[in-house]
Amino acid sequence: MGRSPCCEKAHTNKGAWTKEEDDRLIAYIRAHGEGCWRSLPKAAGLLRCGKSCRLRWINYLRPDLKRGNFTEEEDELIIKLHSLLGNKWSLIAGRLPGRTDNEIKNYWNTHIRRKLLSRGIDPATHRPINEAAAQNQEANTISFASSATSAAVAACKQEDSKANMFLQIKERCPDLNLELTISPPHQNQPDRTLKSGGRSLCFACCLGLQNSKDCSCGIGNINGTTGGSRSSTTGYDFLGMKSGVLDYRSLEMK
DNA sequence: AAACGTCTCAACCGCCCCGAA
DNA sequence: GTTCGGGGCGGTTGAGACGTT
Numbered sequence: 572m573g574r575s576p577c578c579e580k581a582h583t584n585k586g587a588w589t590k591e592e593d594d595r596l597i598a599y600i601r602a603h604g605e606g607c608w609r610s611l612p613k614a615a616g617l618l619r620c621g622k623s624c625r626l627r628w629i630n631y632l633r634p635d636l637k638r639g640n641f642t643e644e645e646d647e648l649i650i651k652l653h654s655l656l657g658n659k660w661s662l663i664a665g666r667l668p669g670r671t672d673n674e675i676k677n678y679w680n681t682h683i684r685r686k687l688l689s690r691g692i693d694p695a696t697h698r699p700i701n702e703a704a705a706q707n708q709e710a711n712t713i714s715f716a717s718s719a720t721s722a723a724v725a726a727c728k729q730e731d732s733k734a735n736m737f738l739q740i741k742e743r744c745p746d747l748n749l750e751l752t753i754s755p756p757h758q759n760q761p762d763r764t765l766k767s768g769g770r771s772l773c774f775a776c777c778l779g780l781q782n783s784k785d786c787s788c789g790i791g792n793i794n795g796t797t798g799g800s801r802s803s804t805t806g807y808d809f810l811g812m813k814s815g816v817l818d819y820r821s822l823e824m825k
Numbered sequence: 826a827a828a829c830g831t832c833t834c835a836a837c838c839g840c841c842c843c844g845a846a
Numbered sequence: 847g848t849t850c851g852g853g854g855c856g857g858t859t860g861a862g863a864c865g866t867t
Contacts, residue, residue, distance in 0.1 A: 587835070587861085609852060625853075626836070661855060676856075677834050 584618045588627055592617055596624055597632055630671045637669025641678055649675060649683060654697040 584592070599615035605628070608621035617624060630636075641649075645667055652663045660672035660679075667675065679694075687694040691701075 585837075607852080620837090622838090622853085623836075629854095630835075658856065672855075673835080681833060 583612075583620050583623070585623075588631075592619065593627070593632060596628060600628060600632075626673075630673045635669060636671065641670075641682075645670070646683060646686070649679065650687065650697075653679065653683075653694075 595615050595617055599611065599617075603614070605611075605625075608625045610621070611617075611624050612619045612621055615624070619627075648666065649663060652666055656662050658676075660676045664670050664672040664675050684694045687697075688700075691699055693700050
């Protein structure tokens with residue numbers, strides 16, 4: 572049983588990428604675009620798994636990546652977004668231009684967790700450690716991170732609950748700007764954070780979950796999500812911040 | 826200077842989702 | 847409606863860097 576491997580593992584390199592492999596991958600993608608990752612290694616002359624190529628490109632070779640230390644503002648934004656979304660690193664990364672999910676995940680585990688613990692905050696629940704410990708005594712404790720996310724999705728199934736959901740998140744993070752109108756205007760698109768072609772977006776779409784089964788407005792299926800590519804390739808419209816965030820495919824590659 | 830412990834982060838693994846057939 | 851395959855995601859690993867004794 573089980574799925575067939577994504578590639579022939581017997582003849583693929585593993586481990587750290589060499590400069591030559593990087594150059595080959597960059598050159599191929601510049602010439603042909605990202606296309607099919609499964610067939611890319613062979614076409615590019617790389618003895619690598621397609622997934623490995625994708626990861627290398629997404630996380631380290633993309634031209635729009637911002638390397639270097641996280642700023643204090645980025646730290647705080649990650650903490651707030653994590654309190655809302657939990658370990659949805661790709662969604663969080665969608666709000667941090669030039670940062671990748673892998674980078675944020677590593678940064679969270681190595682720096683921010685410790686930072687929160689030193690503040691006496693449980694990084695899993697974003698509550699004071701004493702309070703979190705007390706809650707864990709209860710049988711069915713669910714962290715806010717996960718409950719808020721699912722609550723958000725559930726709420727969007729009930730139109731009347733939207734306002735309550737916003738208020739709930741706002742209450743948890745009073746200084747986190749969740750106003751949907753603050754996003755930088757997308758140059759080629761009308762503001763569709765709240766409406767799209769005169770239609771209201773469901774809350775899942777507002778959270779960047781256009782492709783989610785929980786989307787109740789159907790907008791997500793309209794806005795160019797063809798080809799099965801998900802948000803990391805087209806850029807999230809998470810809370811209306813899509814523009815210029817991860818839309819690296821639009822970059823000139825000459 | 827060497828040995829050991831700890832930390833960091835690039836890379837891999839396995840599962841899930843979704844579109845196409 | 848079902849199956850299959852590709853892409854994407856989150857969790858985990860392990861090699862190298864760094865710090866301490």
